Amino acid sequence: MTLRGYRSADLPLLSGPWLAGELLGLPLEQPPAMVAPAAVEAPKDNTVELCVLPGAAFVCFTELDWVHRRARLEIGVQPGAEDVVTALLKTAVSHGFRVLNLHRLYGWVTPAAAVPVALLQDAGFSCEATIPAGRWIAGRPVDRQIWGAVRHD
Amino acid sequence: MTEIQLLDTAAAASALTAVPGSARGFLGVDPVTQNHALLVRELTRLGAQVFRTGDTLLGYLPNEVQPRQAYVASTSPDPEPLRGFLDFLGTYQRCTSFVALVPADSPPVVALRDCGFTQVGTLREHRYQSGAYQDVSVYFVRGEDTCRS
Numbered sequence: 034m035t036l037r038g039y040r041s042a043d044l045p046l047l048s049g050p051w052l053a054g055e056l057l058g059l060p061l062e063q064p065p066a067m068v069a070p071a072a073v074e075a076p077k078d079n080t081v082e083l084c085v086l087p088g089a090a091f092v093c094f095t096e097l098d099w100v101h102r103r104a105r106l107e108i109g110v111q112p113g114a115e116d117v118v119t120a121l122l123k124t125a126v127s128h129g130f131r132v133l134n135l136h137r138l139y140g141w142v143t144p145a146a147a148v149p150v151a152l153l154q155d156a157g158f159s160c161e162a163t164i165p166a167g168r169w170i171a172g173r174p175v176d177r178q179i180w181g182a183v184r185h186d
Numbered sequence: 187m188t189e190i191q192l193l194d195t196a197a198a199a200s201a202l203t204a205v206p207g208s209a210r211g212f213l214g215v216d217p218v219t220q221n222h223a224l225l226v227r228e229l230t231r232l233g234a235q236v237f238r239t240g241d242t243l244l245g246y247l248p249n250e251v252q253p254r255q256a257y258v259a260s261t262s263p264d265p266e267p268l269r270g271f272l273d274f275l276g277t278y279q280r281c282t283s284f285v286a287l288v289p290a291d292s293p294p295v296v297a298l299r300d301c302g303f304t305q306v307g308t309l310r311e312h313r314y315q316s317g318a319y320q321d322v323s324v325y326f327v328r329g330e331d332t333c334r335s
Contacts, residue, residue: 053251054250054251100216100219100314101312101313101314101319102314103312136311136314136319137310137311137312137319139309139312160307161307161308161309161310161324162306162307162308162309162324163306163307164285164306164307164324164326165283165306165326165328166252166254166255166282166283166328167249167251167252167255167285168251168252169251169252169253169254174252174254174255177251177252179307179309179324181309181310181312183310183311
């Protein structure tokens with residue numbers, strides 16, 4: 034599996050029925066009512082690295098910091114493409130470490146959204162912090178976690 | 187409580203530069219390695235607000251996905267300015283919980299602990315400083331619920 038750079042024709046991949054800003058944005062079974070679909074902006078400058086898996090998902094490296102060599106990873110998978118998630122996560126981590134030459138990748142995970150944590154652990158991530166009431170979903174605050182992967186080589 | 191004064195972004199960058207050692211990691215910026223222009227750009231991009239109380243600088247950053255939660259930062263190990271600042275945010279921004287991301291073992295950790303913050307996690311090797319990767323600690327405290335609506 035290879036990621037390729039974003040082109041304007043990939044715009045429909047950038048929004049979907051997942052939680053905004055999540056490390057692994059999978060389509061929610063019951064998206065909260067009255068909430069607009071999550072969307073990331075098309076990149077305007079070089080502070081964001083946005084890649085796509087054509088027809089299936091986007092992978093966004095945001096908050097890129099070349100001093101601390103880290104980036105926040107954000108993935109959004111389109112409905113019907115959930116079977117690519119395992120390979121996609123590993124490809125995204127590999128892209129961050131090998132292509133962008135980063136030292137650390139991290140992202141937000143909301144356990145209330147039923148995220149498959151086993152897939153994240155397989156890709157090298159581990160839960161580093163749990164922030165109580167870190168996100169507002171469906172009329173109540175829920176916990177939010179920071180998961181991170183560090184490159185050791 | 188002493189007076190809390192809001193600084194504009196340029197003044198905030200200058201003030202952070204004046205206390206470089208204790209302001210490293212202040213809301214994620216680093217006045218030692220970042221110049222004035224870059225500090226201004228970073229603070230603007232983050233949407234951060236910087237306040238001054240006496241000699242202490244205090245930072246506020248709203249949590250975009252939880253309007254009742256705020257990220258806070260302080261440059262001083264003295265807990266009194268921070269305590270007053272949390273009251274201020276609870277009253278005027280209706281914040282009910284506060285999060286602080288600080289480099290491990292930095293001076294503000296003392297103030298955070300005195301204000302009731304507890305460590306809820308550690309971001310591994312999140313910062314590069316002095317030739318090595320360093321951990322960043324995540325602190326959390328729940329304020330009094332001041333929302334009367």
